[in-house]
Amino acid sequence: MTAPLLEGSGITKRFKRGGESFAAVDDASLTLGLGETLAVVGPSGSGKSTLARLVLRLLEPDAGAIRFEGEDWLALSGGTLRHKRARMQAVFQDPLAAFNPRATVESAIADPLRIHAVAPRTQRREQIAELLRRVGLDPALSSRTIHEISGGQRQRVAIARALASHPRLVVLDEATSALDVSVRGQVLDLLARLQAEENLSYLFISHDLAVVHRFAHHVAVMDGGRIVETGTVDAVISDPQSRIARTLLAAAPRLNRKA
Ligand SMILES: Nc1ncnc2c1ncn2[C@@H]1O[C@H](COP(=O)(O)OP(=O)(O)O)[C@@H](O)[C@H]1O
Ligand SMILES: [Mg+2]
DSSP states (O other): OOOOSEEEEEEEEEEEETTEEEEEEEEEEEEEOTTOEEEEEOOTTSSHHHHHHHHTTSSOOSEEEEEETTEEGGGOOHHHHHHHHTTEEEEOSOHHHHSOTTSBHHHHHHHHHHHTTOSOGGGHHHHHHHHHHHTTOOGGGGGSBGGGSOHHHHHHHHHHHHHTTOOSEEEEESTTTTSOHHHHHHHHHHHHHHHHHHTOEEEEEESOHHHHHHHOSEEEEEETTEEEEEEEHHHHHHSOOSHHHHHHHHTOTTTOTTO
16 A cells, blocks of 8 residues: 555644633544545534644644655745645635635636746646636636636636646635535535546545535544544444534434434
């Protein structure tokens, strides 16, 4: 077996709340293979986004180790980290917050092409058109501004921007949660197709077990900062071991086979 793409162990992050320190992420360990989707599920406040931010190094952990593509990911800094960030990208819940709403679609996607020097300037326009086609958007959209396009289109632009630097891993933090059900299905289909085409790996943060069932291979269940259960999606859904997995399952009636 080849080494996993992402491997975290003992990841811990403490915050202060009302003067007291608490662990928002508490001794979390996870493994994600190439071309796989690991879902992280849990109720609001269980530490999912904090874990995502730690993996992305938008936050530094107080303890623990993270290996990415065989390297000590936490040891990287400066230019090496910037360079390597191309390989790990993110899409968040709210695309309006992620973009300058007055920016054009073209400039939103051009940023990573420029920062990661993926394409020479003369080829940038063609690369942007190609990225838009890959996420199912008409390249003619590139002159529109972010606030002029629909929520689903914006999330596709966010995916195109994430793909621009040729990542191996995309962290999706509630990336489809704000979308209408039908649009959400289309974006999930797109993500699945991109995964199959490029052997992409996803760390898929969600509070919705029904979406996770459809989309992920493995799942880690979080509660109070701790990962309380891990397994294949089918195993966790058919035979949940933790109280919180049973609660999440009860909230997803279509999945709840015992109901
Ligand atoms: N920057 C921060 N400072 C202090 N507390 C935080 C910060 N970020 C998150 N928290 C707290 O950490 C806990 C986990 O939050 P979060 O990771 O956002 O959970 P989730 O994404 O599962 O809803 C919550 O209690 C939240 O209030
Ligand atoms: Mg969150």
